[in-house]
Amino acid sequence: MKRWLFLGLLIVLQLSFQARAEEPAVSRFAHLALDCVHQEYPNKISHVMSGDQDVAPPRELTPVFYGCFDWHSSVHGHWLLTRLLRLYPDAEFAGPAEAALNESFKAEHVAVEVAYVKHPQRASFERPYGVAWFLQLTAELREWDDPRARRWLTVLEPLEAALVSNMETWLAKLAYPIRIGEHAQTAFAFGLFLDWARASGRTDFFSLVADRSRAFYLNDQNCPLAYEPGGQDFLSPCLAEADLMRRIMNADEYARWLSVFMPSVPVSGGGDWLPLAVVTDPTDGKLAHLDGLNISRAWMLQGMAFGLPEGDPRRKALLESAAVHKKSGLASVTGEHYEGGHWLGSFATYLQTERGLGKEED
Numbered sequence: 001m002k003r004w005l006f007l008g009l010l011i012v013l014q015l016s017f018q019a020r021a022e023e024p025a026v027s028r029f030a031h032l033a034l035d036c037v038h039q040e041y042p043n044k045i046s047h048v049m050s051g052d053q054d055v056a057p058p059r060e061l062t063p064v065f066y067g068c069f070d071w072h073s074s075v076h077g078h079w080l081l082t083r084l085l086r087l088y089p090d091a092e093f094a095g096p097a098e099a100a101l102n103e104s105f106k107a108e109h110v111a112v113e114v115a116y117v118k119h120p121q122r123a124s125f126e127r128p129y130g131v132a133w134f135l136q137l138t139a140e141l142r143e144w145d146d147p148r149a150r151r152w153l154t155v156l157e158p159l160e161a162a163l164v165s166n167m168e169t170w171l172a173k174l175a176y177p178i179r180i181g182e183h184a185q186t187a188f189a190f191g192l193f194l195d196w197a198r199a200s201g202r203t204d205f206f207s208l209v210a211d212r213s214r215a216f217y218l219n220d221q222n223c224p225l226a227y228e229p230g231g232q233d234f235l236s237p238c239l240a241e242a243d244l245m246r247r248i249m250n251a252d253e254y255a256r257w258l259s260v261f262m263p264s265v266p267v268s269g270g271g272d273w274l275p276l277a278v279v280t281d282p283t284d285g286k287l288a289h290l291d292g293l294n295i296s297r298a299w300m301l302q303g304m305a306f307g308l309p310e311g312d313p314r315r316k317a318l319l320e321s322a323a324v325h326k327k328s329g330l331a332s333v334t335g336e337h338y339e340g341g342h343w344l345g346s347f348a349t350y351l352q353t354e355r356g357l358g359k360e361e362d
Helices: 002-036 071-087 094-104 107-118 129-143 147-173 186-200 203-217 237-245 251-261 289-307 314-331 344-352
Strands: none
Touching (some): 002 071, 002 094, 002 344, 071 094, 071 147, 071 344, 107 147, 129 147, 129 186, 147 203, 186 203, 186 237, 237 251, 237 289, 251 289, 289 314, 289 344, 314 344
8 A cells, every 4th residue: 555655656746847847838838828818919810891890900809819910829829828727727827827818708708709700701710720729728628627717618608609500510511621731721620629529528519520530531541741841831731630530540440540541650760751841931920830830740740649559660750750840849939929929839838738639637
């Protein structure tokens, strides 16, 4: 008995040490979000107007998520603060993060956003990328056993219901996948949709997304990884698909599928089999996407390894490439330029806290 108590204490101390070691990095990410979630300008809105009455500043159109340059970046900036407040409740940024979330998550603000997305000409608003990140936010709140999380979730649930309804209508009609490296990509969004469905107990929505995923991707072969990256990608079409499919397969099924879909994954070690993306101008918002690509590749490579059986020889190459991409990607999250500073912290937090692997802490 004493031996098990000692081992338990060691594990607790190890996790505590790891959290303290990570805190300076995540503090930097938290402050990037704090600096922008209520910064209205510069702003890029994707706004369909039906008349002069729809002319308004961002803070009036979408009064919850108006900062961080665009709606989806504001959403995942709020997710970042929620995630880090959950994992690091005693950090120096915890108080400001809670205050920022309290300021944003107000019922009267959410009511305006609900009316906005229910407008008949806005059914495609932030579809699917921004919606996927919003569901990641409410999934985080659902998984966090804390009175603040329950209060914020209650406030956000009407918007959640409206956006899920829009996605159900869209998925029932969507005939083909969207295989690009930017916001419209379906594979990345579907992965977050599935994670939300699990967290919320929505087996019907999980089945809908899983069925669409199988229809779109199950028979894919020889994904052209050599064609990547595109010049302004922040998501890999090939890796995002592979990271999605491990969510709906057991390890053995996934190993067989991956052998057909991506036969180029080495069976020996080494992290240089997938070259890093290179950013030539971090002040160019579109070119700076490639910093985000290195980060998202890292978590997708980890996810692929996580989905394979423990003895699969490809795991080593996947994890070593993930480490190379992680080192480069996280080094780019400086906040020096707003073009990357308004969103890269969210990608870095998703990677650093291993959110996509389901290793949750209460």
